[in-house]
Amino acid sequence: MTTTLLDLEGLVFLRREAHDRGYTDQQIARLVRSGEWWRVRRGAYVAGDVWGSLGDADRARLRSRAVLKAAHPSTVLTHVSAALEWGAPVWGYSLDEVHTSRPETASGRREAGIVHHRGLLPPDHVTQVNGVRLTTPLRCALELSALGSVEQALVSVNALMHARLVEPGAFSALARELRHWPGTLGVNLVSRLADPRLESAGESRTAYFIWAHHLPRPVPQYEVHDGAGRVLARLDFAWPEHGVFLEFDGMSKYREHRRPGESVEDYLLREKRREELVSQMTGWTGLRLRWADLDRPHELASRIRRVLAQREG
Structure with missing residues (x-):
């Protein structure tokens, strides 16, 4: 599921803009040392209290703005940097580098925290949102599928599809069209496994x-x-033919499904009662997964197989 974004427009300023406002290099250095200003990257700054209030994703979005302010006007955000602007989760991807491209760039390179990607960038693959130029959700979904593992890509692509920013058929068509791109061997698999019904990173994983x-x-x-x-209830996953259902227990549920004023403990108790009611109404067996379970995949697979087999018996 995509997230609502903070407005970061106009927060980043460059050294030359500080000079225009009368600051000397010595004054800039003192302001940075004192924490009043924060150096986002070389020659780009933001107020220190703003930087301190932001999470990792929004700090990465600020770095993207710092890069764009100093870059060629035709530069656009791509891959992870574009996904952040679309509010998509980027589980497993590094936020340390800003991903960009230019329509006229024929070669890719890395420099000082920036990845310049090569590749055709037609006008209909570029748009503007949140005050920055970036690749469209459809193009971004393909870029992420070429950059990361299938599992990483599915977390982001499913979220974009669930938010109706990417249509599954259009994604499959673009994957076929650009199948000769470098690094796109896994794109067709992402296309086959993507499912807009999945609502969270935990469900996608x-x-x-x-x-x-x-x-x-x-x-x-x-x-x-x-x-x-x-x-009565909507279950994350179900095997109706086996009489088994599975719920993923992630923090996104705590944020999105808790009632006003409801504590986490009260929410968990309500969820337990809901599952008990589902089991009473259906006679099914319920399973609950947490993030830590996915770190023990063989143990988890054996557990699920055992429950499915017991229900068959």
Whole structure:
């Protein structure tokens, strides 16, 4: 699921802009040492209290703005840097470098925290949002699929699709069109596995885990109805033929599904009661996964297989 972004417009200023406002290099250095200003990258600054209030993703977005302010006007953000501006999760990708490209650039290179990517960049692959020029969500999804692992890409691509920023058919078509790009061997697999129904990074990773370990493919966002036909619950994953459901327990659920004033403990208790009600209504067995479970994949796969097999018996 994509996130709502902070407005970072106009926060970054360059050394030459500070000079124009009357600051000397010595004064700039003192302001940085005191923490009143923060050096985002060489020759680019932001107020120190602003920098201190931001998380890693927004700090990366500020670095992107610092790069663009000093770059050629045709420069656009790409890959991870573009994904951040679209509010997509970038699980597993490094935020240390700013990714850019230019329509007229024929070769790629790295320099001082910037990755300049080569490749064709037609006008309809470029847009502007949040005050910066960047690749479209569709192009960005393909770039991420070429840059990272299939699992990493699925977290971002599923979020873009769930937010209806990328249409699955259009992504498949672009993947076929650009199949000769360097590093795109995994793009077709991302296209096959992508699922706009998945609502979080945890769900995307779980779905990939299930595929990678050759487990039966479950139904995402499975609705359970009561006797009157009303929706009783919507389950992250379900194997109706086995009578098993699975819920991913991630922090995004705590943020998005807690009621106003509800504590985490109260939310977890409510979730437990909901699962008990689902089991009572359906007779199904429930499983709950946490992030740490995905770090023990063989143990987790054995656990799921065992529960599915017991239900078959």
